[in-house]
Amino acid sequence: MRTVNAALAVLSITLTAAAHAAPAAQHWYRCNTHTHTASFPNSDANVSAEYAAQWYKRHGYQCLVITDHEHLTPVEPLNQELGGEGTFLVISGQEVTQGLAPAVPGGAFRWAHVNGINTDKVIYPVGFPKELPPQMLLGDAYRKYAPTDRSPAQAYISNIDAIYEAGGIPQVNHPTGRWGVRLEELKKISRPFLFEVWNAFPSIGPLGGVDEGGGQVPSFEALWDGLLSEGKTVWGVASDDTHDYLNFDDPTAPTPGHAWIVVQAPSLTLTSILDALRRGHFYASTGITLAEYRADRKEISITLSKPLAWKATTQREDVLFTTRFIGSGGRVLAQVTGLAPHYTVKGDEGYVRAAVTDSDGRRAWTQPVFLDDRPNAIP
Numbered sequence: 001m002r003t004v005n006a007a008l009a010v011l012s013i014t015l016t017a018a019a020h021a022a023p024a025a026q027h028w029y030r031c032n033t034h035t036h037t038a039s040f041p042n043s044d045a046n047v048s049a050e051y052a053a054q055w056y057k058r059h060g061y062q063c064l065v066i067t068d069h070e071h072l073t074p075v076e077p078l079n080q081e082l083g084g085e086g087t088f089l090v091i092s093g094q095e096v097t098q099g100l101a102p103a104v105p106g107g108a109f110r111w112a113h114v115n116g117i118n119t120d121k122v123i124y125p126v127g128f129p130k131e132l133p134p135q136m137l138l139g140d141a142y143r144k145y146a147p148t149d150r151s152p153a154q155a156y157i158s159n160i161d162a163i164y165e166a167g168g169i170p171q172v173n174h175p176t177g178r179w180g181v182r183l184e185e186l187k188k189i190s191r192p193f194l195f196e197v198w199n200a201f202p203s204i205g206p207l208g209g210v211d212e213g214g215g216q217v218p219s220f221e222a223l224w225d226g227l228l229s230e231g232k233t234v235w236g237v238a239s240d241d242t243h244d245y246l247n248f249d250d251p252t253a254p255t256p257g258h259a260w261i262v263v264q265a266p267s268l269t270l271t272s273i274l275d276a277l278r279r280g281h282f283y284a285s286t287g288i289t290l291a292e293y294r295a296d297r298k299e300i301s302i303t304l305s306k307p308l309a310w311k312a313t314t315q316r317e318d319v320l321f322t323t324r325f326i327g328s329g330g331r332v333l334a335q336v337t338g339l340a341p342h343y344t345v346k347g348d349e350g351y352v353r354a355a356v357t358d359s360d361g362r363r364a365w366t367q368p369v370f371l372d373d374r375p376n377a378i379p
Helices: 049-058 076-082 134-138 140-144 152-165 220-229 270-279
Strands: 012-015 027-035 063-069 089-096 114-117 169-172 193-199 234-239 260-265 282-285 290-295 299-304 321-327 331-337 342-344 351-358 363-365
Touching: 027 049, 027 089, 027 114, 027 193, 027 234, 027 270, 049 063, 049 076, 063 114, 063 134, 076 089, 089 152, 089 270, 114 152, 134 140, 152 169, 169 270, 193 220, 193 363, 220 234, 220 351, 234 260, 234 282, 234 363, 260 270, 299 321, 299 351, 331 342
Parallel strands: 012 290, 027 063, 063 089, 169 193, 193 234
Antiparallel strands: 027 260, 089 114, 114 169, 260 282, 282 363, 290 299, 299 342, 321 331, 321 351, 351 363
């Protein structure tokens, strides 16, 4: 399996202080922020943390966040083994595996999972006893202890507060999943956070849709726009949610290498990468590479890279790109084709972000440029 190496080039970017400022001479680093391993008994992944980290390094990544369920997988040995000369960085984290049981018989079980990136302690989901070993939270206990008296909003707020208190960066995962998280619940989260605009687990449903009864399930991207339109500071990420590193011939397997972020930072150090995540100095992708990106409150300019041909070092000439510039309310402000999309900011858009697709189905998302006085960083 060959993946697009989006992170080796030194790219150019200009961002004003009003739109997530960054110093000159930055580099881009490809990173996955949602990764599971078999670092504890009965984990729901099928390889060791060492195997997982080696896979990502071999396939052109420079950064990996390991987010096992209710477990902080030690990353120091991995960094000692794989991180020589600033070539690879493993960051500790956890997925807070929050479940919510229905208050009425027959109601749908709900998910409210949140990653804590670089937390200094394990955070147990609301309602779950701390003495449970991690593997219990993946079995019957997940439903047994899921609270019936908490709303998704209350669970999100409690767990995000705990992540902040543990020194971490919160990331709301697969916000609809199979049972749905409503925008009204997400709007109640007041503190800034990362948000999965794309999750590559094969059965998560990031595009949303309409069910047989006419009920609409919003896409992750639509939920993101709903939050941004409410004045929230939310940065969009794409991630693998990897669990299976062995069964690439199984289309239902959550294998690695499908979605990532490309982080802009001066160096591949923990401090630099975390600072970039907090400030939104990254874009999200399922295969599209930005060769250049310049943004401020006056204009946004992007240069897109043509993908390589299969088993070749030459770039393909037949790939077509479409970029939508999107503002408040999810309104499409402009739609531009080609390799060099550009947008001139009018000032009344609320925010402006870009969403790029190509003729092979790959996607990329830039972070919003805020045109109001909301916070420009996760504290």
